[in-house]
Amino acid sequence: MDFNFTKEQEMVKKMVRAFTETEVKPLAQEVDETERFPIETVEKMKKYGILGMCMPVQYGGAGADELSYAITVEELSRYCATTGVIASAHNSLACWPIYKFGTEAQKEKYLRPLATGEKLGAFGLTEPNAGTDAASQQSRAYLDGDEWVINGTKIFITNGNQADIYVIFAMTDPSKGTRGITAFIIERGMKGFTYGKIENKMGIRGSATTELIFDNLRIPKENLLGEVGKGFKIAMQTLDGGRIGIAAQALGIAQGALDETVKYIKQREQFGRPISKFQALQFDIADMVTEVEAARLLVYQAAQAKAEGKNYSKLAAIAKLFASKAAMNVTTKAVQLHGGYGYTKDYPVERMMRDAKITEIYEGTSEVQRMVIAANTLG
Amino acid sequence: MNIIVCLKQVPDTTELKIDPVTGTLIRKGVPSIINPDDKNALEEALKLKDKYEDVKITVLSMGPAQAEEALREALAMGADDTILLSDRAFGGADTWATSETLAAAIRKIGNYDIIFAGRQAIDGDTAQVGPQIAERLNLPQVTYVQSFDIKDGKVTVKRALEDGYEIIEVNTPVLLTTIKELNTPRYMSVNGIFTCYGEGKYKVWGLNDIDVDVTNIGLKGSPTQVKKSFTPEQKGAGEILKGTTKEVTTLLVSKLKEKHLI
Numbered sequence: 336m337d338f339n340f341t342k343e344q345e346m347v348k349k350m351v352r353a354f355t356e357t358e359v360k361p362l363a364q365e366v367d368e369t370e371r372f373p374i375e376t377v378e379k380m381k382k383y384g385i386l387g388m389c390m391p392v393q394y395g396g397a398g399a400d401e402l403s404y405a406i407t408v409e410e411l412s413r414y415c416a417t418t419g420v421i422a423s424a425h426n427s428l429a430c431w432p433i434y435k436f437g438t439e440a441q442k443e444k445y446l447r448p449l450a451t452g453e454k455l456g457a458f459g460l461t462e463p464n465a466g467t468d469a470a471s472q473q474s475r476a477y478l479d480g481d482e483w484v485i486n487g488t489k490i491f492i493t494n495g496n497q498a499d500i501y502v503i504f505a506m507t508d509p510s511k512g513t514r515g516i517t518a519f520i521i522e523r524g525m526k527g528f529t530y531g532k533i534e535n536k537m538g539i540r541g542s543a544t545t546e547l548i549f550d551n552l553r554i555p556k557e558n559l560l561g562e563v564g565k566g567f568k569i570a571m572q573t574l575d576g577g578r579i580g581i582a583a584q585a586l587g588i589a590q591g592a593l594d595e596t597v598k599y600i601k602q603r604e605q606f607g608r609p610i611s612k613f614q615a616l617q618f619d620i621a622d623m624v625t626e627v628e629a630a631r632l633l634v635y636q637a638a639q640a641k642a643e644g645k646n647y648s649k650l651a652a653i654a655k656l657f658a659s660k661a662a663m664n665v666t667t668k669a670v671q672l673h674g675g676y677g678y679t680k681d682y683p684v685e686r687m688m689r690d691a692k693i694t695e696i697y698e699g700t701s702e703v704q705r706m707v708i709a710a711n712t713l714g
Numbered sequence: 715m716n717i718i719v720c721l722k723q724v725p726d727t728t729e730l731k732i733d734p735v736t737g738t739l740i741r742k743g744v745p746s747i748i749n750p751d752d753k754n755a756l757e758e759a760l761k762l763k764d765k766y767e768d769v770k771i772t773v774l775s776m777g778p779a780q781a782e783e784a785l786r787e788a789l790a791m792g793a794d795d796t797i798l799l800s801d802r803a804f805g806g807a808d809t810w811a812t813s814e815t816l817a818a819a820i821r822k823i824g825n826y827d828i829i830f831a832g833r834q835a836i837d838g839d840t841a842q843v844g845p846q847i848a849e850r851l852n853l854p855q856v857t858y859v860q861s862f863d864i865k866d867g868k869v870t871v872k873r874a875l876e877d878g879y880e881i882i883e884v885n886t887p888v889l890l891t892t893i894k895e896l897n898t899p900r901y902m903s904v905n906g907i908f909t910c911y912g913e914g915k916y917k918v919w920g921l922n923d924i925d926v927d928v929t930n931i932g933l934k935g936s937p938t939q940v941k942k943s944f945t946p947e948q949k950g951a952g953e954i955l956k957g958t959t960k961e962v963t964t965l966l967v968s969k970l971k972e973k974h975l976i
Contacts, residue, residue: 343907346790350902384904397904407904 340402347403351410354383355418363415366541367686372497373541376418381452385411385422390430390450394442401576405583405638409631412587413594414683416690417541419587423580424493425449428698429456432502432573433520436561445500445520457498458577459489459547460570467703470513470567474505474549483519483559485552488531491697495545496530499523502573503547504566516566520558527552538689575648577698579641582634582654585662585694589627592662592669592687596620599673599682610672619672623665630658649711656704659694666691715766717759718820719773719793720831720844721752723784727836732945748784751832753899754892758862759830760792760900770794772823776804776815782916789910790902797823801920806933809838813846814935818926819919820851828869829889833858841891848889856882860895 340348358379366373380386389404390396399407404426412419433446448454465471474487485505492501501521508515521528531546561569597620600611610616637650666688670677677684695701726747731740748756756773763769773788775781776799785796797819804815820829829851831844841857848855860879861872869888873880874895902910909915921928929935955962970976 342786342911346787346902346907346910347904350790350904350907354901382903383901384906388904392905392908398908399904403904 340406341400344400344403344406347399348406348410350383351385351407354379354385355410355414359411359418360414363417364680364683364686366415366417367538368540368680370535370540372543373415373418373421374497377421377452377455377497380418380422384452386425386452386455387430387450389426390434390446394434394450395447396430396450401579401638401642402635405579405634408580408583409587409590409634412584413591415541416584416588416687416693417539419584420493420539420542420581421455423577423584424458425456425498427577427580428458428493428573429498429500429502431576432458432518432560432569435572436518436565436569437520438557440557441520441560449500454499455494455497457492457494457501458573459492459501459503460574461489461491463488463490467700469570470516472504472506472516474503475509476505476507476517476519478556479553481556482553483556485519485521485527485549485554487549489547489549490532491534491544492547493542493544493697495543495547496533497543501547502560502569503549504570505549507563507566511564513567514564516570517563518560518566518569519554520560521552521554525552525554536693538686538691538693540689574698575651576641578651578655578704579634579637579647581694581698582630582637582651582658585655585658585691586627586630586634588687588691588694589623589630589658589662589665592666592684592691593620593623593627595682595684595687596623596669596672599676603674616672619668623668626661626665630654630661633657649708652699652704652707652711655694655699656701656708659691659701662691662694663688715762715769715828716826717762717769717771718823718826718829719752719756719759719771719788720816720829720847721756721773721775721784721788722749722832722835723747723775723777723781724749724835724837732948746780746783748787749832749835749837750894751834751836751892753832754894754896755830755832755890756788756791756793757897757899758859758890758892759828761897762828762864763792772797772826774816774819774823775799776807776812776819778805779918782918785916786910787902789915790906791900792903792906795915795917797917797919799919799924803921803928803932806936807931808936808938809840809842809846810937811931811933811935813843813850814930815924815926816843817847817850818924820847822919822924827867827886827888828864829853829887831889831891833891833893844889844891851889853887853889854884855889855891856884857891859890859892862890862896 384397387396388399392398408419408423430449449456476483476485503519506515507517527550529548531548534544603610633654637654640647640650669684670688673684676682723746725744729744733740759771771793772795773793774797834841856871856873858874859871860874863870869884955965
């Protein structure tokens with residue numbers, strides 16, 4: 336078992352760390368407080384090849400491996416979970432399914448601008464009545480001559496009103512259940528495609544989480560992704576990979592909160608000495624470090640399995656389940672160790688605690704992760 | 715347009731710590747970085763490459779094998795080719811012997827329009843190597859470049875002075891030494907990282923690869939020798955006077971008198 340990074344992975348870590356410190360960290364608080372989508376950071380991520388990094392060079396990507404991608408999302412999320420999820424949703428949920436299931440023509444038309452970062456991507460599966468029960472899709476699509484006609488509403492869509500290219504799902508044959516779901520590629524500005532409610536969220540407040548509304552949206556026949564009726568499989572496989580991104584985001588949030596806490600308790604004095612001198616707090620730090628390091632190994636293991644072409648569904652679920660719990664535990668403890676100051680916006684740990692919670696919910700709740708792990712274990 | 719960038723790998727002096735017992739620098743575990751002024755040199759070359767299609771950037775360094783890391787980073791930032799001059803015979807060189815070696819390598823590369831070099835390295839602080847290379851190659855040179863422009867083969871630069879600047883127009887080929895005010899260096903790109911280990915992008919040249927008189931290089935060819943190096947004693951922390959303006963000024967005057975400064 337090799338726990339060493341490759342030279343390229345070391346460089347990615349160094350580069351994204353420097354990028355985050357200088358370009359991402361200074362915006363994190365403002366982006367959270369004003370619920371502002373950090374468009375300038377997206378531009379910079381494009382310039383440095385972060386957005387479509389795992390896509391092959393032939394389609395304009397950087398040809399990076401999955402572990403480099405996990406490191407990237409982790410480092411971005413250490414200071415700004417909003418930025419982490421923008422990159423994660425784009426890479427895992429938009430680029431990947433088109434790369435994996437798209438035709439050559441679709442790859443040229445849609446994957447290339449996504450892989451270069453010229454265009455931003457999003458993924459629309461969740462509906463008001465189709466959350467964990469993703470199979471209950473109420474969006475409908477039917478073929479009318481050379482066009483698909485789509486009607487329905489998607490909610491909680493990351494990069495929602497900011498993206499240019501979307502992978503979406505709709506029921507083409509309700510009688511067939513999950514086998515009646517089909518995936519499509521749609522574009523911003525298509526007639527019949529508008530945006531609805533923008534969510535006012537607890538955390539990742541700079542991330543654009545919006546409704547997508549399809550009102551007799553007509554798209555060319557060739558915008559079908561994969562095959563008719565294979566949409567559910569495409570969605571589930573896409574989310575398997577997406578979970579590695581979210582697990583990496585959770586890991587980054589936890590590491591960020593840990594770093595802030597170590598810094599704080601070494602300088603905060605009570606009873607005439609730094610509070611880091613008290614063993615009770617030292618034990619808290621020890622537990623936080625242990626959770627972060629365990630999460631890191633699980634996240635990297637899942638990423639490495641994907642990079643090596645191994646089955647990663649279970650490993651990704653384990654990584655997300657554990658890392659998101661670690662993020663919640665570590666950030667909650669971080670606020671506690673900051674005392675009253677931790678509860679204020681003068682320190683970033685309260686934001687990190689709010690940001691951490693979503694990692695236990697989106698791209699499959701922790702309960703869904705347990706279902707995946709159990710199903711993979713019990714058969 | 716062919717550009718050569720001279721770049722040095724240096725210890726990150728902001729990370730240097732002093733051993734409290736011996737009072738000497740702790741070099742172990744200190745990360746190595748691209749010398750900051752040299753990064754500005756590389757950035758200016760990369761900006762030209764962004765702007766014009768026919769720009770080729772060759773990055774040249776002299777140092778031990780570990781300097782490969784700095785050159786790979788330069789490739790990941792966007793340089794085309796890198797060459798490391800590395801040979802036991804080059805070791806222990808002062809600025810005179812270093813510039814002799816680098817100039818020989820530049821002669822071999824040949825056909826260049828601009829040589830960019832950082833003003834000075836943070837580990838030696840001499841600011842001599844760039845100007846010496848220009849002298850050896852018989853090139854015009856402008857030091858302390860804070861802004862740069864090129865039109866029809868004519869280079870116009872602002873040269874920083876202590877209390878202002880000069881605007882200088884100069885023909886190519888030319889050697890320019892750069893300061894941090896010139897630009898903000900870019901990061902490596904992910905695309906750059908995943909191509910920087912590609913074949914032929916990094917070469918190592920030894921003594922036999924360049925045309926140089928062995929008596930002019932390395933420790934033996936260096937007219938200056940380091941006799942002793944030491945860490946100056948640390949000065950104590952300053953004292954901050956507190957109180958009303960009157961109290962503070964009275965106290966300050968008495969303290970200055972105490973030290974016979976006034």
